[in-house]
Every structure is written in C-alpha cells, then in structure tokens.
Amino acid sequence: MHGVTARPDTLRDSPAPVSKTLLLLLVTMTGLAPMSLYMLVPALPVLAADFSRDISIAQMTVSLYMVGLACSQIVMGPLSDRFGRRPVLLAGFCLMIAASLGCMFAGTLPQLIAARFFQAVGGATGMVVSRAIIRDLYPRERVGAMISLVVAALMIGQMISPLAGGLLEHAFGWRSVFYAITAAAILVAIAIALRLPETRRARDSSSAAGFLDDARSLLSSRAFVGYMLCQVLASALIFTFAGAGPYVVVTQMGRSTVEYGAWFATSGIAYLIGNLCCVRYAPHHALDRLIWFGLALQLGGAVLNVVWGVAGLNQLPSWLFITHMLVMFGNAFVMSNSAAGAISVRPQAAGTASGAMGFLQMGFGSLCSQFGAFLGGHFATPVPLNIAILALSLACASTMLFLVPRRSVVATEALMEQAEEETGLL
Structure with a gap:
C-alpha cells in the first residue's frame, strides 16, 4: 500500500462550497444549446422568405436541432466518463463554434439545417456533462438542489432568449442570431479551458470495456x-x-x-x-x-x-x-x-x-x-x-x-x- 494521493473526487466529498464562478459556468454550459434553439424561432418566417422555401422546411432548423440534442447526449456522456469532463466539453464547444460559423455563412437552407444539427451536437455536450460535473462535485443528497439551481437560472435565460432573437433579427437580420451564438460559444470554451477543473475520478478500465460495464x-x-x-x-x-x-x-x-x-x-x-x-x-x-x-x-x-x-x-x-x-x-x-x-x-x-x-x-x-x-x-x-x-x-x-x-x-x-x-x- 502506497501513500495517499489526491484524487479527483476529493472536491466532491469536500464540504466547501463550489465557487460562484463555477456555478455560473455550469449554468452557461447547460443553457447555451437550448437558448440557441429558442433564439432562432422568431426568425423562422423571415428565414423561409429569405431562402424562398416553405415554412415547414425552415422548421427543420428546429426539429433536426432537437434530434441533434438527443443523439449527442447518448454519445458525449459516456465519452466524458472515459476521457474526462474538460476534454469532451472543449471538443463539443469547438464543434459548436465551427457549426455556428457554418450557420453564419450558409448559402442554402439545407446547408443551414445541416449546420444547425452539428451546432446542437456540440452544444448538447454542455447539457449532459454539466449534470455529471454536479454529481462529481456534490454528494447525492445535494445533487437535486444544485440541479434545481442550475435549472432555475436556465429558465430565466430561456424566457428571454426568444425576445433576444427577435430583437437581433429585427435590428440586424437573422444571421446576427448566429453571430451572438458564436461569440457566446467562444467565451464559454475559453472559460472552460481557463476555469473548469477536471472533476471526473480516475478510472483504470479501457474505453470499450468501461462503457459496456457502465x-x-x-x-x-x-x-x-x-x-x-x-x-x-x-x-x-x-x-x-x-x-x-x-x-x-x-x-x-x-x-x-x-x-x-x-x-x-x-x-x-x-x-x-x-x-x-x-x-x-x-x-x-x-x-x-x-x-x-x-x-x-x-x-x-x-x-x-x-x-x-x-x-x-x-x-x-x-x-x-x-x-x-x-x-x-x-x-x-x-x-x-x-x-x-x-x-x-x-x-x-x-x-x-x-x-x-x-x-x-x-x-x-x-x-x-x-x-x-x-x-x-x-x-x-x-x-x-x-x-x-x-x-x-x-x-x-x-x-x-x-x-x-x-x-x-x-x-x-x-x-x-x-x-x-x-x-x-x-
């Protein structure tokens, strides 16, 4: 038996409160993908007219976005258990940034729909990994309260996101919605790189065996x-x-x-x-x-x-x-x-x-x-x-x-x- 060394789960077992900066980062990571969904909704009629397509086709920028949110979570969650929370989050938000840039410069509606799908795949990483981070940081009896705190703050953001999207579209056009999303994703990625510690406890299992066992x-x-x-x-x-x-x-x-x-x-x-x-x-x-x-x-x-x-x-x-x-x-x-x-x-x-x-x-x-x-x-x-x-x-x-x-x-x-x-x- 060797000397006791610090382990990643010591932060979770510690009674010391998590910093307000980290909580704010968790809220932002969780909320960026759903807020990006609602911000575009007011601009759908204008978007359809701009591309001269039916509104039902424009609606696919929302429906396939939700498909991306669902598919991403079943993949990103296990990856965060295997490789750690930080690298998966950084990879996810880099994908969101690239896809948001694709949305900004999309020349056709199918291109925009495809870019929106990958924007959701990257953004959903924040939704799924933030819950895992909360479990890493807190004991079982505190997890529900912390999830509620994140959701409460998120609800406020979701309530104002359609208004924000509508104001941006009215003032600068629908592409400005993606300028704002891209900027926000870049800021979140920088914050993750600089301020988010790795919270996952060390594991010895291989990738495939670990996932299958889990x-x-x-x-x-x-x-x-x-x-x-x-x-x-x-x-x-x-x-x-x-x-x-x-x-x-x-x-x-x-x-x-x-x-x-x-x-x-x-x-x-x-x-x-x-x-x-x-x-x-x-x-x-x-x-x-x-x-x-x-x-x-x-x-x-x-x-x-x-x-x-x-x-x-x-x-x-x-x-x-x-x-x-x-x-x-x-x-x-x-x-x-x-x-x-x-x-x-x-x-x-x-x-x-x-x-x-x-x-x-x-x-x-x-x-x-x-x-x-x-x-x-x-x-x-x-x-x-x-x-x-x-x-x-x-x-x-x-x-x-x-x-x-x-x-x-x-x-x-x-x-x-x-x-x-x-x-x-x-």
Whole structure:
C-alpha cells in the first residue's frame, strides 16, 4: 500500500462550497444549446422568405436541432466518463463554434439545417456533462438542489432568449442570431479551458470495456431505470402540454396568440418557483421524499384538470392554467430529484447515466410534443389533453412505486463509494 494521493473526487466529498464562478459556468454550459434553439424561432418566417422555401422546411432548423440534442447526449456522456469532463466539453464547444460559423455563412437552407444539427451536437455536450460535473462535485443528497439551481437560472435565460432573437433579427437580420451564438460559444470554451477543473475520478478500465460495464450496470439497476423513467415521463408531461397548448387556447377557446403566450408564461413561472423551493428545501429532506412530494402535486393538479374538463369549466384558460401551475410546481421537484437519483446510482458512470437520460428525454419528448399537437388540434375540448397529462403523471408515480427500491439505494451507493475509496488507496 502506497501513500495517499489526491484524487479527483476529493472536491466532491469536500464540504466547501463550489465557487460562484463555477456555478455560473455550469449554468452557461447547460443553457447555451437550448437558448440557441429558442433564439432562432422568431426568425423562422423571415428565414423561409429569405431562402424562398416553405415554412415547414425552415422548421427543420428546429426539429433536426432537437434530434441533434438527443443523439449527442447518448454519445458525449459516456465519452466524458472515459476521457474526462474538460476534454469532451472543449471538443463539443469547438464543434459548436465551427457549426455556428457554418450557420453564419450558409448559402442554402439545407446547408443551414445541416449546420444547425452539428451546432446542437456540440452544444448538447454542455447539457449532459454539466449534470455529471454536479454529481462529481456534490454528494447525492445535494445533487437535486444544485440541479434545481442550475435549472432555475436556465429558465430565466430561456424566457428571454426568444425576445433576444427577435430583437437581433429585427435590428440586424437573422444571421446576427448566429453571430451572438458564436461569440457566446467562444467565451464559454475559453472559460472552460481557463476555469473548469477536471472533476471526473480516475478510472483504470479501457474505453470499450468501461462503457459496456457502465451501461450493463446501469440498465441492470432497478433504481437507475426507475429514476430515469420518472424523469423522462415528467419531462414528457411538459412536452405534451406545450405541444397542445397553442391549439387548445387559440383554436378551441378562440383566444389570441398573445393571450396564449401570457398564460403559458405562468407555467414557466410556476416551474421556476418550484426549482427555487427545491433549492431551499432539498438539503433538509431525503431525495425520494421530495420526489413523492412533487408527484403528489402533479397528480393533484392533473386530477383537478380532468374534473374541470368533465364539468366543462376549463374551456376558460384560467381554469386550465391555474391548476396546471400546480402540476408544474410539483414537476420541478420530480425532474431535478429524479435526475439526481439516476446519476447517483453509479457515480463513476454519471456521464453515461446523464447521457442516456437526456437522450430519452429529448427523443420521447419530441414524440409527446407531436402527440400533444394532435390532441389539441383534433378535438374540441381540452379533456383528451387533461387525460393524457393524468396518465403521464400516474406512469411517473408508478416508476417510483414499482421500480425504485426502498431504503437500499443510499446503502448501495455508500458501499460502492467505500469500495472505491479502498481501491484508490491500493
């Protein structure tokens, strides 16, 4: 046995708080890809006219961007477990910078669509690796609170990104959106190179064997599958409601798009407040208890919306959205803490766990968004949407009830980390 040497996970085990600069960097890394998605949306009609193409073709700059976000995470997460967080992040943001430059100088719409796909592949690295870094830096009981803190800050950025994109397009044209994205990606890459320490703990396994072992271990864990499905189904609830919302409010209820935007903002505000409350209370309560608290609010709000629908009351936006705010407040607790649970089952494979979760979240979420649009556009009442939200809430609770073991997850992780400590001293 040799002398004890410093290991990369000592920062995570330390009670000292992580610097505000590092937290800001995590928020920026996480938010740049989704903010880049929303910044271009207001410019889509102008972009379609500029290239003399149908708006449905221009929409592919958004839809294939989401495909890029999903595909990237399933690859970048395991790579960060094998090669480290910093090199994968730097490679991802270099790809985002190159693709953003391609967007700036795209001469045809297909070129722009292809560049947007690779922009998403590079940018999504920040989304998946930031969750793994949080798990590297914090013990299991703190991860949910820190994810909520990052999401709360991210929500503010996402709320203003469409406005920022619209202002840039109006003042300087749609290409200026990519000037801003490129500049932001360059600044983030520089910050990663200068200020982000390597947080991944050392590993001895080879690339292929390490990935296969991680994937096999995670997929054979009921706890991981349960937490992951809980998080994915909770996010599917958001995608479904967002896909149906415009049709329900504008088409079914006969309200303006401006009124829809105002009412939809209440859902984002409720989700933001839920994340802030999670930051406040997560350090003092068990992770599973916080998930069940959120699930109870989700189910309660979903049941009320079905009741209002059957009674014919939620033909008014106020009845629909006020109870949906309760759903979204609870959803914030479910999303952040189930994500924390998933990446904590096997801490040394946090990148692989985060990538699998992000891939399923984006992939299944895009399907749910289309399903929500079908429910809103093919019915004259919000009741089918209300039933779908209730079904997703029940499925979300079922994953916790039937898949996540009681009291064994923390003990299993403690034994695993103890074994890793002993191995690291040999």
